[in-house]
Amino acid sequence: MPRLTDARKELRRAQITEAAVRCFSRNGLERTSIADITAESGLSNGSIYAHYRSKADLVQASAHAVLAKRAETLGDYAASDTPPDPDELLARLISAIDPAEARVGVQTWGEATTNPAIRGIVVDTIDRMRAMVHDCVMAHLVKVEHLDPAEAQEQVIPIAERLMALYLAELLRTSLQSSTEETES
Amino acid sequence: MPRLTDARKELRRAQITEAAVRCFSRNGLERTSIADITAESGLSNGSIYAHYRSKADLVQASAHAVLAKRAETLGDYAASDTPPDPDELLARLISAIDPAEARVGVQTWGEATTNPAIRGIVVDTIDRMRAMVHDCVMAHLVKVEHLDPAEAQEQVIPIAERLMALYLAELLRTSLQSSTEETES
DNA sequence: CAGCAAAAGGAATCACTGCTCTGTTTATAG
DNA sequence: CTATAAACAGAGCAGTGATTCCTTTTGCTG
Secondary structure (H helix, E strand, O other): OOOOOOOHHHHHHHHHHHHHHHHHHHHHOOOOOHHHHHHHHHHHHHHHHOOOHHHHHHHHHHHHHHHHHHHHHHHHHHHHHOOOOOOHHHHHHHHOOOOOHHHHHHHHHHHHHHOOOHHHHHHHHHHHHHHHHHHHHHHHHHHHHHOHHHHHHHHHHHHHHHHHHHHHHHHHHHHHHOOOOOOOO | OOOOOOHHHHHHHHHHHHHHHHHHHHHHHOOOOOHHHHHHHOOOHHHOOOOOOOOOHHHHHHHHHHHHHHHHHHHHHHOOOOOOOOHHHHHHHHHHOOHHHHHHHHHHHHHHOOOHHHHHHHHHHHHHHHHHHHHHHHHHHHHHHHHHHHHHHHHHHHHHHHHHHHHHHHHHHHHOOOOOOOOOO
């Protein structure tokens, strides 16, 4: 049964979402046409539909890719066994922000307000990140600050909340800076 | 020279933007057609174009209306001569959030990432709000906490930054809650 | 290698939407 | 009250863009 091997198929899908993300970051989710993505990916109209059922499907996959990548970055820090202090963690998260991806991320927030599928992805990712930040801060309070777990439990929530808020605000700020200048990696 | 008196003209414009905001909050900026706004406002296609040059123009006016209203709410608190303590200020701002407007607000963030006109409005409003929060916190530190102005100057920036971030995060959180249930005022 | 199904290409389709245009109605100034 | 120019209604136009369909090419399996 000749068809693309799974690995190759995954590559094509990635190639398409990456092109899509570039287009989205430049022109927004809705003002990007399939033709734009066709041109950017070097593929053709029809072949995109061989990999994604519809544009909505592709937008969903792209949103997921961008947000998941962001959560993964955080996951790396969270896994470290010397938990960074909260301000340090925030600084690292902020320095890992890519402007183009920030733009698409903020676009997904806007889309999420009216599109249930995207909302699911956004809410889910934010919740997961919040939980990781929470754990990270908790670990720091206990391991580095040597707080009593019960005491740490009391302090951790507002700290995690504040970190998430500052991070989201920074994403917004980045996304609102000159959109047409910097592009490539 | 017979035409609508200025007050009446302003009323019509407001009637249109209010209808537009309701549509946007339900379906998003791009998925709302002029026909939708026509139906929602009880007016007709042609008459909308008598008041707004284009859809982009109308979107801009609606965005401005939503954001300006939000800034105005903050302005009221800032003008008070008994400056609220920062947490109190935040609580008040949050309680003044209207879900439908939060949705449109977040949509404007997404739009701002690729639309210079909207970006101008968004950046401008956020800057103005940040300045007001800054002044408000400063006033509280000096008048209520009786800090030395020089000392207050040092502390005010991170506090204002944190307040803005928590407020923006709350706007986002609100906008991501069930979009199709609650609507009316 | 050969055969074949899937993938790629790309022109054609079709629905949709922003905007314009032509009367018709209405609010205002005198 | 009347004249008038703007506001309004709503059908029509033109352009756009997602999706489909059919043909050609390609990568996989036996």
